[in-house]
Amino acid sequence: MRDFAYARAGTAESAAGALADPRTTVIAGGTELLNWFRLGIAAPDRVVDIGGLDELRGIAVDGGELRIGALATLNEIGEHPLVTRTAGALASACLQAASAQLRNRATIGGNVLQRTRCPYFRAEEPMPWPCSKRDPGSGCSSLAGRHERQAIFGWTQDCVAVQPSDPAVALAMLDAQADVLGPAGPRTIPMREFHLTQREAADVGQPMRETRLEPGELITGYRLPVSADGQAYVKVRERASYEYAIVSAAAAVRLDGARAGGARGQRIATARVALGSVAQRPWRLTAAEAGLPGAPLTREALIPVIERAMADAVPLPQNGFKVLMARNAAVRALLTAGGAR
Amino acid sequence: MTLDFTHRAEVALRLNGRDLTTVVSPRTTLLDWLRDDIGLTGAKKGCNEGACGTCTVLVDGRRMNGCLTLVVQCAGRSVTTVEGLAGMRGVGEVGGQLHPVQQAFADHDAFQCGYCTPGQLMSAVACIAEGHATDDASVREWMSGNICRCSSYPQITAAVLAAAGEDR
Numbered sequence: 001m002r003d004f005a006y007a008r009a010g011t012a013e014s015a016a017g018a019l020a021d022p023r024t025t026v027i028a029g030g031t032e033l034l035n036w037f038r039l040g041i042a043a044p045d046r047v048v049d050i051g052g053l054d055e056l057r058g059i060a061v062d063g064g065e066l067r068i069g070a071l072a073t074l075n076e077i078g079e080h081p082l083v084t085r086t087a088g089a090l091a092s093a094c095l096q097a098a099s100a101q102l103r104n105r106a107t108i109g110g111n112v113l114q115r116t117r118c119p120y121f122r123a124e125e126p127m128p129w130p131c132s133k134r135d136p137g138s139g140c141s142s143l144a145g146r147h148e149r150q151a152i153f154g155w156t157q158d159c160v161a162v163q164p165s166d167p168a169v170a171l172a173m174l175d176a177q178a179d180v181l182g183p184a185g186p187r188t189i190p191m192r193e194f195h196l197t198q199r200e201a202a203d204v205g206q207p208m209r210e211t212r213l214e215p216g217e218l219i220t221g222y223r224l225p226v227s228a229d230g231q232a233y234v235k236v237r238e239r240a241s242y243e244y245a246i247v248s249a250a251a252a253v254r255l256d257g258a259r260a261g262g263a264r265g266q267r268i269a270t271a272r273v274a275l276g277s278v279a280q281r282p283w284r285l286t287a288a289e290a291g292l293p294g295a296p297l298t299r300e301a302l303i304p305v306i307e308r309a310m311a312d313a314v315p316l317p318q319n320g321f322k323v324l325m326a327r328n329a330a331v332r333a334l335l336t337a338g339g340a341r
Numbered sequence: 342m343t344l345d346f347t348h349r350a351e352v353a354l355r356l357n358g359r360d361l362t363t364v365v366s367p368r369t370t371l372l373d374w375l376r377d378d379i380g381l382t383g384a385k386k387g388c389n390e391g392a393c394g395t396c397t398v399l400v401d402g403r404r405m406n407g408c409l410t411l412v413v414q415c416a417g418r419s420v421t422t423v424e425g426l427a428g429m430r431g432v433g434e435v436g437g438q439l440h441p442v443q444q445a446f447a448d449h450d451a452f453q454c455g456y457c458t459p460g461q462l463m464s465a466v467a468c469i470a471e472g473h474a475t476d477d478a479s480v481r482e483w484m485s486g487n488i489c490r491c492s493s494y495p496q497i498t499a500a501v502l503a504a505a506g507e508d509r
Contacts, residue, residue: 005346006367006413018344031409034370035390046346047367051414099486100473101397101404101464241485 001037008049012056012220016181018048019216026050026218028071029105031098032114040125041115041134056109056220059083066224070109074098074167077108087224089231089250089337090170096235097166099242109219112168112178112194113211116161116280117244118142118150132158136208148318149246152326153279154197158207160316162277163195164244169276170233172284173250176224182217189213191222192274195281210280229254229270232336234329247326248276251333255297266338268292273306273334275326278313285309285330297338302331352416357381357425365412372396372407375422383423383459387488394487397460398422404467406486423459426466442466445504446497453491461487465501474505 009015018024025044027033028051036042050056056071059080066086068077077083078094098106115121120131120141130138142150143160150160171178171191178189189212201209213219229252237243256269271292275283288309295301306327313323353362356379365374372389375381375398387395389408396407399421426440439447442465452458464487468474473483480498489497502508 001368003348003366003368005348006350007344007346008413008416009344014344027411027414029409030411030414031391031406034409034411037368038390048344048346049414098391099394100468100471100483101394101406101486102391102409104403105405105409241482 001034002043004037004044005046006049007046008052010053012050012053012181012218015048015050015053016183016216016218018046019218020183021046022215024048028107028110029073031102031106032110035122036115038124039122041122050218061086061226064226066226067221068108068224069221070219071107074103074106074108074111075100077167078103086226086228087170087174087231089173089233089252090167090176090224092231092233093166093170093235093248093250096233108167108222112165112171112191112219113213114163114165115210117164118161120145121161133161133208143316146318147316148321149277150316150319151197151279152313152315152319152322153283154199154281155279155314155316156198156202156207158202159198159280161198161280163210163280163282164277166233166235166245166248166276168195169248169274169282170250171222171224172282173252173272173274174224174227174231175272176222178222179220180213180217181220182214186220192282192284197280200281227252229272230337230339232333234333234336235276236325236329245277247278247322247329249326249329249333250274250276250282251330251337253297253334253338255338256294266297268295268297268338271334271337273330275330278322278326288330292334297335297340299331299335302334303327306330306334350413352412354412354415354417355419357421363412367411367413369412370408371398371400371410371412371415371420374412375407375420381422381424384463385456385459387456387460392488393457393460394464395457395460397463397487399463399467402467402470404464421463423462426462440466442469442500442504445500449496449500449503450493451496451500452489452493457487457489457491461489461497465497465504468501469505474501474507476507477502 023045057069074094078091083091129141176191231252233250235245235248251273253271254269255266291305385395387393391406391409480501
């Protein structure tokens with residue numbers, strides 16, 4: 001790990017001020033950052049520590065909003081009664097992420113800024129193969145090599161990676177807003193637009209850009225509309241715990257009418273659903289959300305709606321299975337959120 | 342307000358019940374500091390990237406990966422390693438008392454090679470304190486951050502439940 005100079009920030013403003021210098025990086029939990037330093041993914045001259053800023057801590061409901069400070073850890077969020085009650089999919093996503101000891105350090109501010117788990121990207125310098133994220137324009141070794149875990153939406157020839165965050169999927173599904181502080185003052189970014197696919201980044205002329213966060217901006221917290229919808233986060237992975245998702249799905253469902261015959265006999269009033277690990281951003285199935293109201297909460301009724309909403313998937317040669325797996329995860333998340341199983 | 346960046350940071354913290362002040366390069370991880378500067382080699386350097394859990398220690402009572410924690414992030418905090426588990430006058434002395442979790446691991450043969458054991462012990466102490474050692478499934482989920490390549494998981498699970506008083 002290369003040497004760097006270190007300072008503790010006394011206020012969020014002073015941290016944001018230090019970030020105006022592009023050689024400076026912010027550290028909160030550090031669980032992702034220290035591995036970047038080891039691999040050479042980041043090599044800043046200066047690191048500013050925001051870990052001591054009480055103003056960025058805390059979880060509270062204020063009016064109709066759930067407010068979560070950027071320094072709240074994944075374990076704090078996952079086990080907080082206000083979150084389990086009003087944003088259950090987020091609580092579940094947090095507790096299904098990483099391990100108990102990582103979740104004690106990892107913050108929700110840093111979590112959404114984690115980078116892809118692509119093994120070609122996570123090589124130690126000097127880079128043994130091309131990777132456009134590490135060496136812009138060098139190409140994508142995963143596209144030419146192994147790519148069964150990679151994107152089925154929004155990828156380009158430059159990069160086929162996916163964003164691995166679990167909480168980001170729930171935040172996008174729940175219409176959370178990120179509060180950020182930067183050189184131009186505070187502003188808000190909707191979490192469903194926070195991350196960019198490779199295609200979206202190319203379209204704005206910055207093919208390797210991954211988020212809408214501007215240089216020098218700091219996430220200070222999130223605001224979510226308090227929701228009484230039933231919620232679920234389904235994570236499909238190769239082992240039962242402590243593993244990244246192959247695909248995941250977050251859903252929130254409100255049902256119509258009386259509970260005759262239980263949830264199975266009921267129709268959907270509103271539904272929200274987002275997929276994870278299928279693109280470089282959480283993938284809201286907006287076409288499905290438009291088509292689900294009025295549908296019965298059954299597997300048979302949900303499958304064609306989800307399939308139509310995923311019709312624009314473009315799987316790679318080795319990851320066609322992710323289309324079916326993601327469809328099934330979305331269906332299971334909706335059924336679970338609605339209380340059908 | 343301009344921040345004062347430094348390449349040599351003075352850090353005051355408590356280690357296994359003892360207050361001390363240390364001067365480190367900011368890039369020094371808690372794990373490297375414990376092992377190389379302090380000489381406490383209980384916490385192991387398995388993967389050095391947060392994947393194996395052998396470096397698990399307690400910071401203010403919460404379990405964390407020592408390899409993903411900088412010493413500078415521990416300023417003002419209390420760090421407990423496996424060496425501090427039985428108390429400063431416990432392990433290694435005739436008649437010394439093991440911590441109940443250590444005793445449960447011994448009683449249940451909850452190791453083979455022993456490399457992961459310091460991390461397993463620290464994680465288990467926290468797992469029990471958190472209230473997550475309630476049944477087999479909960480222990481397996483909340484201990485999943487500690488890998489045991491000898492695969493002593495059934496014995497580890499039994500030991501954690503026994504130490505938690507849930508082995509009825």
